[in-house]
Amino acid sequence: MLAELHPGPARALLFDWDGTLVDSQDANFRAMGAALAPHGLGLDQDWFDARTGLSSADMIQALAAETGARLTAPVEDLVAARDRHFLANADRIRVHPQVAEVAMAYHGTLPLAVASGGARRIIETTMRHLSLEWLFTALVTRDEVDRGKPAPDIFLRAAEALRTAPADCLVYEDSDEGIEAARTAGMAVIDVRPVTRPRG
Structure with missing residues (x-):
């Protein structure tokens, strides 16, 4: 696992989907x-x-x-x-292996959720296509909340689903809106873009 993606003391891990776990x-x-x-x-x-x-x-x-x-x-x-x-x-969708490795490493050790601004039907279909659905305890999408990112609602709902305090959650994200949402939710966040979209 890449050191920059290590979750440290987090008690639950929340993953954005598009651009974070998968290259879509x-x-x-x-x-x-x-x-x-x-x-x-x-x-x-x-x-x-x-x-x-x-x-x-x-x-x-x-x-x-x-x-x-x-x-x-x-x-x-x-x-x-x-x-x-x-x-x-x-x-055409492919997994971002560096981020998926984190989920696989902590599956069964920490509660894991996908918290995405996408539609549930689309994510569930893509999850099945990539055989990733077994990794996650919860899936929260834009369909389940009143406000999408950059509002914190999706992440707060995911923390609730995992029965974990927001301050104990770590979010993996690839967008400015998602990072803002995580911080507003009171969660630590790792920007995966330097790993998934390295420059030069």
């Missing part, structure tokens, strides 16, 4: 672009990459607000289209 960035970008294109909405890669902590619905609403575009379909329909495109390419 390209599949997510392609799926969102394919869902928006029929409605005349373009999607820039850099803009998308800077907002990976947002749920699909929040991202679509942010794009419309920032570009002044008028959505020609309900947000939930656009999200459903995005999800269909994503699931059609689920075989």
Whole structure:
């Protein structure tokens, strides 16, 4: 296990899903672009990459607000289209081995949860595809809370599901929104990007 990912004294580990445990960035970008294109909405890669902590619905609403575009379909329909495109390419998703190694090392020793801004159906399907579902005691998604990241709700719900105080939880994250959410929840957090997306 890489030293920079060691959980130290944490009593429970919470993992973001997309970009943290799995490398789904390209599949997510392609799926969102394919869902928006029929409605005349373009999607820039850099803009998308800077907002990976947002749920699909929040991202679509942010794009419309920032570009002044008028959505020609309900947000939930656009999200459903995005999800269909994503699931059609689920075989492209790969595990980030450095982060998955942490989960595997502490499975059975510490309670583990996935706490993600994604949709439960999508994550559960991808978990089964990658045979990772056995690792985790709990899964909390955007579907179960009122507010997505950067609000702390997802992480607080996950801590509750693991019966662990927020201060005793450690979060593994790959987005600015997720890191802010973890800190607001009163949790320690490790930014996995230097490991999963090293520069140069």
